[in-house]
Amino acid sequence: MPKIRRSKKPPPEGWELIEPTLEELEAKMREAETDSHEGKRKSETVWPIFKIHHQKSRYIYDLFYRRKAISRELYDYCIKEKIADANLIAKWKKQGYENLCCLRCIQTRDTNFATNCICRVPKAKLEEGRIVECVHCGCRGCSG
Ligand SMILES: [Zn+2]
Ligand SMILES: [Zn+2]
Structure with missing residues (x-):
């Protein structure tokens, strides 16, 4: 091994x-x-x-x-x-990236909306009760 x-x-x-x-x-x-x-x-x-x-x-x-x-x-x-x-x-x-899950989630060209990954959206800005689960890495939210 x-x-x-x-x-x-x-x-x-x-x-x-x-x-x-x-x-x-x-x-x-x-x-x-x-x-x-x-x-x-x-x-x-x-x-x-x-x-x-x-x-x-x-x-x-x-x-x-x-x-x-x-x-x-x-x-x-x-x-x-x-x-x-x-x-x-x-x-x-860097501020705001302290818990970043992976580098892919901040590569905007990789997402459907040409924005950051859903897991990078601050909780306060999400619709209430919305479950975050990023498709790249399974992150449940890592902003802030
Ligand atoms: Zn993430
Ligand atoms: Zn990620």
Whole structure:
């Protein structure tokens, strides 16, 4: 089974503390990829993959920016090894994008209405009781 670590270079200090969580998410990712697609809409089958991708980046982001629990060196390492998504994290630093689910949902050309994805519409602006479920990643609303 492939390890998360891809390069031969030894990882920075602290790696052993985050490795178990990353291994766990990686295992979930593999599971999601091989999961039976029976009875699901085609778009739905990729939702867990987006979700886990989000979780991995979020984990690293929180550790570094919020909890300050990992070093800059380890953070950079995770970005370089593509364990965390640098582009997604760059968005999280912007106001209003703190909880952004995935990059696709802000690519306007991908939606039917040439606007942001439904999950990016602030709750206050939605019709009452409307259930949000984005088709790209299954997000239930991530604005603000
Ligand atoms: Zn979203
Ligand atoms: Zn999304």
